[in-house]
Each structure stands twice: as structure tokens, then as C-alpha cells.
Amino acid sequence: MLGGGLGTRLRPLTYTGNKHTLPIANKPMIIYALDNLVNAGINDILVIIGPLKEGITEIIDNEIKNNEKYNSVKVNYVEQKDPLGIAHAITVSENLLGDDYFVVHLGDNLFQYGINRFIDTLIERKPDVVIGVTEVKDPRPYGVLVMKDGKPVKLVEKPKEPISNLAVVGVYAFSPEVHKYTKKLKPSWRGEYEITDLIQLMLDDGRRVEVVKVEGWWKDTGKIDDLLDANQLILDSTIRQSVNTDKIHESAKIEGRVFVDEGTTIKENVRVRGPAIIGKNCVIGPNVYIGPYTSIGDECKLANVDIENSIVMRNTNIENITHRISDSIIGNYCTITNSSGKPNSIRIIVGDRSQIKL
Numbered sequence: 001m002l003g004g005g006l007g008t009r010l011r012p013l014t015y016t017g018n019k020h021t022l023p024i025a026n027k028p029m030i031i032y033a034l035d036n037l038v039n040a041g042i043n044d045i046l047v048i049i050g051p052l053k054e055g056i057t058e059i060i061d062n063e064i065k066n067n068e069k070y071n072s073v074k075v076n077y078v079e080q081k082d083p084l085g086i087a088h089a090i091t092v093s094e095n096l097l098g099d100d101y102f103v104v105h106l107g108d109n110l111f112q113y114g115i116n117r118f119i120d121t122l123i124e125r126k127p128d129v130v131i132g133v134t135e136v137k138d139p140r141p142y143g144v145l146v147m148k149d150g151k152p153v154k155l156v157e158k159p160k161e162p163i164s165n166l167a168v169v170g171v172y173a174f175s176p177e178v179h180k181y182t183k184k185l186k187p188s189w190r191g192e193y194e195i196t197d198l199i200q201l202m203l204d205d206g207r208r209v210e211v212v213k214v215e216g217w218w219k220d221t222g223k224i225d226d227l228l229d230a231n232q233l234i235l236d237s238t239i240r241q242s243v244n245t246d247k248i249h250e251s252a253k254i255e256g257r258v259f260v261d262e263g264t265t266i267k268e269n270v271r272v273r274g275p276a277i278i279g280k281n282c283v284i285g286p287n288v289y290i291g292p293y294t295s296i297g298d299e300c301k302l303a304n305v306d307i308e309n310s311i312v313m314r315n316t317n318i319e320n321i322t323h324r325i326s327d328s329i330i331g332n333y334c335t336i337t338n339s340s341g342k343p344n345s346i347r348i349i350v351g352d353r354s355q356i357k358l
Contacts, residue, residue, distance in 0.1 A: 001033050002048045002089055003056045003107045020107040021055040022227065023313060025234040026261075026277050026295050028059050029221055030107040032234075034070075036171075037105055040119040043073045046096055048089045050080050085192030090174070091182045099176045101126075104195075106170030110230055112216030112237060115171050121210050122173040128207040129199055130173035133166040134214040142167035142220075143196040145211065152209050155196035157188060168196065169218050177207065227329060231311055232293045235275035249285065261298070279314065297332070 003020045020030035037045055049056050057077060064070040078093050086104065090097075101122060105115065121130050131152070133145050139159065145166045146154040156163060172195065181201045188194045203209055219230045239257045247265040248254075256274030260266070264278055267285025272278070276290055279298035290296065291308025300312055303319040310328040312318070318325070320338040330336065 001030070001037060001045055001105045001107055002086065003030050003050075019221075021059055022221075023295065023297060023311065024110070024221070024227065024230045025238065026279050026297055028055075029110070029230075030056065030059065031063055032110050033105045033107045034060065034063065036111060036115045037103065038070060038073060039114050040103075040116045042103060042119070045073060045075050046093055047075060047077050048080050048093065049077055050083050083192075084187070085190075086172075086195035087182055087185055087193035087198040090178065090198075091193070094179050094182070097176070097179075101173065101175055104172040104174070106220075108221045109170030110219045110221065110234070111169075111171070111214065112218070112233070117212050117215070118171050118173055121212055125210055126175070127210040128175045128177050129202055129209040130212060131199065131209065132169040132171050132212045132214050132218075134169055134218050135165050136167040137165070138162070139165055139167055141222075143194070144168065147211070152203060152211050155200050155203070157190075157194045157196040169214055170220060172199075178202065181205075224329060227311065228293075228309065228327060231295055232309070235277065235293055235295070239275040239277060241274065252285070256292075267303075291326075 021028050023029070024032070034045070047056065047060060060075060064073055064075060076096060078096065080089050080092050086106070090104065103119065118130050118132055131145065136142065139162050141158060143155060143157045144159055144164045145152055145168055146164045147166065155168065178198070181198055184201060185193050185198055188197060199209065217233055219226060219233060221227050221230050239259050241257050243254060243258070243260045244262045245260055245264045245266070249266060249268040249270065251268045252266045252270040254260070254272045258272050258274040259277045261278060261280040263281040265283045267283070270285040270288045272290040273292050275292060276294045278284060278290070278296045279300065281299050282296060283301045284290070285303060287304045288302050289306040291306070293309040294307055296302070296312045297314035297316065299315045301317045301319065305318050305321040306324040307318070308324070308326050310325060310330070312330045313332040315332055316330055316334045318336045321336065322338055
């Protein structure tokens with residue numbers, strides 16, 4: 001499971017931490033990958049960590065310690081000192097992988113229905129490679145697969161011109177034969193050891209490659225807007241109405257699929273419209289509107305503010321905002337208050353421990 005990379009496209013959110021720790025519907029994104037692996041029956045997991053590794057080991061270790069579904073899970077950490085690509089991550093893990101078949105799951109990729117079909121294909125057919133694909137409108141940001149007569153023939157990383165609408169998603173499975181080919185691989189024009197180049201070498205050498213088409217949605221959370229899209233998708237597909245606190249003022253209204261966690265107080269004149277999630281020990285109100293597709297992290301305080309389609313991370317205080325906040329991502333330990341009184345709708349992308357006066 002890959003948890004490295006610098007996350008440059010997610011700055012400023014990644015200046016102070018690893019992108020895989022960013023929350024989607026109040027859960028660190030890398031935990032979705034961990035869940036996928038465990039739900040598919042994989043209990044021996046290597047986590048690749050890079051130079052920006054803050055929070056990764058703590059999040060995974062705490063999740064395994066506090067969730068009984070992970071009782072049989074064994075996790076080891078492998079350091080990839082330089083973020084030189086997915087194929088390079090396989091190279092630095094070779095000693096621990098040994099002669100086993102294995103799965104590579106990118107920690108920032110989300111799958112509506114998990115990865116069981118990939119694992120079933122690996123177990124049942126024993127190919128040298130299993131790759132997943134999905135149809136996309138613009139393939140240029142992705143690795144793409146070209147098929148001919150129903151068989152894979154060519155992979156290209158981030159093509160300048162569209163040559164196929166099949167994007168390669170962030171789950172791969174390999175036989176131990178792959179280690180012969182990582183040694184033959186050369187850096188691409190990006191200076192990375194590309195997974196698409198690695199698979200192409202195996203294809204050219206006659207190795208058997210199976211292709212699995214993704215069912216349901218798939219999301220690569222590499223950019224700011226992708227985080228908001230992923231938050232919408234997860235809230236839409238997972239949130240059910242569940243209010244786990246009795247500290248709700250009689251004037252407050254909770255409408256639709258809203259999850260409110262333990263210890264949270266909902267004060268007077270608060271309206272929450274789902275799908276939405278509010279974390280533990282928050283204070284919401286007075287005079288707050290939380291619109292659809294909003295995630296509020298633990299220990300947050302909101303007063304006199306309207307917010308929708310946004311992610312607010314833990315321990316953040318937002319109050320007395322005459323602007324409606326929408327399509328925003330607000331980091332941990334931030335404070336946002338009003339100083340001008342000008343009515344507008346605003347979009348905010350701020351990293352941890354920021355202070356903003358509007």
C-alpha cells in the first residue's frame with residue numbers, strides 16, 4: 001500500500017503533512033485503501049512511506065489497535081527515501097515481498113466497491129499482472145491502456161494526445177516474476193520509474209496480463225477538487241442518518257442522511273441538511289447552516305455561519321461569517337472569523353493552523 005509521494009498538487013494542505021492523512025468524510029484517505037485490502041482477505045500489508053511521512057504510521061497503527069476487524073492484520077513499513085514512482089516502490093520492497101504474489105494499492109485511490117474482483121482474478125487465473133481500468137472523458141492525466149481484439153497491447157503514462165479512453169486505476173497485482181523486470185526499468189522523462197513502463201516490459205516479453213474493468217465509481221484524489229468530489233461520493237454512498245448525541249436544541253433541524261458523532265452539541269437555530277457528517281465533541285451553533293456534502297471534523301466549533309460542500313478538518317473554529325462558505329477545504333487547527341461584514345460567497349483552501357479574518 002503506497003503512502004509516499006509529496007502531494008504537490010494538494011498544497012497548501014500538504015505543506016504540513018502527508019496527503020494520505022487528509023480526511024474524506026472524516027476518515028483519513030489511506031484507511032479506505034487499508035479497508036479494501038483487508039476486506040479482500042489480505043492481512044499481510046507493507047506500507048510504503050516517503051520523505052513526507054508525518055502522521056501515516058500513527059494513523060494506521062491506531063486504526064489497527066482500536067478496530068477489532070484488524071485483529072489478524074500485520075503491517076510493516078518500508079521507506080522510499082525518494083519519490084521515484086510506483087515501480088520504484090516495488091523495487092525497495094523486494095526483500096520483504098520475496099516469492100509471493102502481491103497487490104499494489106495506491107493510498108489516494110478510492111473505489112466504490114473495493115478491490116475484491118482484482119484479488120479474485122489473481123487467485124483464480126494466476127496471471128503475471130492484473131490491472132484495473134475505467135473509461136474516462138479525458139485520459140491525459142492518467143496512465144492509459146490500449147486494447148486490441150480484447151487484449152492489452154500498450155500502456156502510456158499521461159499521453160499528450162488521447163490514444164485510448166481507458167485509464168489505469170491505482171490497484172495492480174503481480175506475480176514474483178515482476179522483480180526480473182524492475183531491474184531492467186529506466187527512468188521516464190519525468191525522472192520516475194513508471195508502473196506503466198514496467199507492465200509494458202512484461203507485455204512485450206509475453207507475460208500474461210489480465211484486465212479488470214472497475215465497477216462503480218473510482219476516484220484518484222490527486223488535486224483539490226478531487227478531494228471535494230471524493231467527499232461527495234463517499235457521503236452519498238455511505239452515510240445513513242445516525243444522531244449519537246442527545247445535546248440537540250429543540251429548535252435545531254436535522255434533515256436527511258446526517259451522521260452526528262458522540263459528544264457533539266447542536267445549539268439553537270441550527271439546520272443540517274444531508275448527506276453530511278459531524279465529528280465528535282463539536283459545538284455547532286447558534287445560527288448555523290450546514291448544507292449537503294459537508295464534513296465537519298472532531299472538536300470543531302461553528303457559530304453564525306453557513307457552509308456547504310466543504311471539508312472542515314479537526315479542531316477548527318469558524319464563527320461570525322456573513323459570507324456563505326462553499327466548495328472549501330479548511331485544515332486542522334484553523335480559526336476563521338469576520339472583520340469586514342461584506343456579504344459574499346467565498347471559497348477557502350487553507351492548510352493547518354491558519355488564521356483568517358474576512
